[in-house]
Amino acid sequence: MHIRSRRSWEIPESAATPESAFFDRRTLLGGALGLAATTLAGASARAALPGEGTGATRTADLYPAKRNGAYTLDRPVTEERYSADYNNFYEYGTNKTVTPGSNALKVQPWTVAIDGLVENPFEIGFEDLVRKMPLEERLYRHRCVEAWSMAVPWTGFPLAALVALVKPSADAKYVRLQTFFDKGMAPGQRQFFYPWPYTEGLTLAEATNDLAFLVTGVYGKPLLNQFGAPLRLAVPWKYGFKSVKSINRITFTAERPKTFWEALQPSEYGFWANVNPAVPHPRWSQATERVLGTDQRVPTLLYNGYAEQVAGLYKGLEKERLFV
Ligand code: MTE
Numbered sequence: 001m002h003i004r005s006r007r008s009w010e011i012p013e014s015a016a017t018p019e020s021a022f023f024d025r026r027t028l029l030g031g032a033l034g035l036a037a038t039t040l041a042g043a044s045a046r047a048a049l050p051g052e053g054t055g056a057t058r059t060a061d062l063y064p065a066k067r068n069g070a071y072t073l074d075r076p077v078t079e080e081r082y083s084a085d086y087n088n089f090y091e092y093g094t095n096k097t098v099t100p101g102s103n104a105l106k107v108q109p110w111t112v113a114i115d116g117l118v119e120n121p122f123e124i125g126f127e128d129l130v131r132k133m134p135l136e137e138r139l140y141r142h143r144c145v146e147a148w149s150m151a152v153p154w155t156g157f158p159l160a161a162l163v164a165l166v167k168p169s170a171d172a173k174y175v176r177l178q179t180f181f182d183k184g185m186a187p188g189q190r191q192f193f194y195p196w197p198y199t200e201g202l203t204l205a206e207a208t209n210d211l212a213f214l215v216t217g218v219y220g221k222p223l224l225n226q227f228g229a230p231l232r233l234a235v236p237w238k239y240g241f242k243s244v245k246s247i248n249r250i251t252f253t254a255e256r257p258k259t260f261w262e263a264l265q266p267s268e269y270g271f272w273a274n275v276n277p278a279v280p281h282p283r284w285s286q287a288t289e290r291v292l293g294t295d296q297r298v299p300t301l302l303y304n305g306y307a308e309q310v311a312g313l314y315k316g317l318e319k320e321r322l323f324v
Pocket of ligand 1: 089228245
């Protein structure tokens with residue numbers, strides 16, 4: 001992401017969420033769903049498979065998942081050697097080479113809390129969660145606000161499947177998704193002027209759209225750390241910064257969440273951030289994109305090519321700043 005000057009958006013360290021308040025380890029409901037808070041004991045009973053090193057999730061046996069043919073591409077899949085070597089993950093640095101630093105991300109054990117305005121809040125070990133959800137592979141485009149793009153085979157499950165489990169109450173209008181907060185594990189989080197933890201948000205209608213996908217793997221195997229292991233979001237009709245990585249908390253709220261980039265620079269990064277080639281970023285055009293791994297620039301598509309599936313979500317919201 002391009003930030004012109006730190007001064008304009010510096011926030012005091014005291015404004016960042018304190019770690020203790022961030023993760024409330026209460027045991028949550030879910031027994032009726034068979035989703036009572038669980039340990040990783042079950043998952044650790046079997047021998048590790050290749051690719052399941054110490055500290056990696058022990059889920060490689062779930063891959064590759066069956067591809068859902070409904071999600072097709074207009075371009076070749078980006079080779080992994082390019083997409084896995086050009087990443088945005090500010091917890092591990094502000095350049096694109098985050099792979100070495102992201103080795104410090106320990107994804108086992110990993111707990112995900114789902115809470116807020118819901119009937120059935122619960123907290124669950126990642127490995128138990130992924131084994132309960134309907135995994136499938138989808139080919140998605142990904143368009144970064146910096147005007148580069150890739151096309152990847154994500155594996156995961158619809159966010160709507162999780163929403164159905166927790167049953168939001170009538171007051172819940174938004175879903176807030178947050179990355180872990182651990183300065184020891186992520187040196188970038190020691191930089192006080194960022195509003196850690198990385199936070200993103202969707203309306204409930206967006207979160208339950210078919211395209212909103214919680215990602216656990218890519219290229220037919222569990223997520224590599226630099227992609228945001230063990231659990232990230234993919235909302236391909238929005239700029240890539242909405243696709244929050246390494247999620248450990250999902251909260252249903254009545255208020256629109258303040259997102260990481262919006263808190264930093266609201267004039268440049270808004271809540272909605274839908275892709276639109278006709279609406280430039282304040283400092284550069286969004287008309288075209290550089291395709292990772294090629295020397296091509298191609299025209300950017302409205303809603304990144306997913307208008308048919310999502311344009312209806314924004315009827316009646318035309319007065320909002322939908323595209324920045
Ligand atoms: N999530 C976290 N926690 N931290 C980040 O810095 N960067 C975002 C998004 N999710 C980011 C994040 C941005 S700007 C983009 S473009 C995508 O992750 C990049 O995903 P990729 O590295 O898998 O291509």
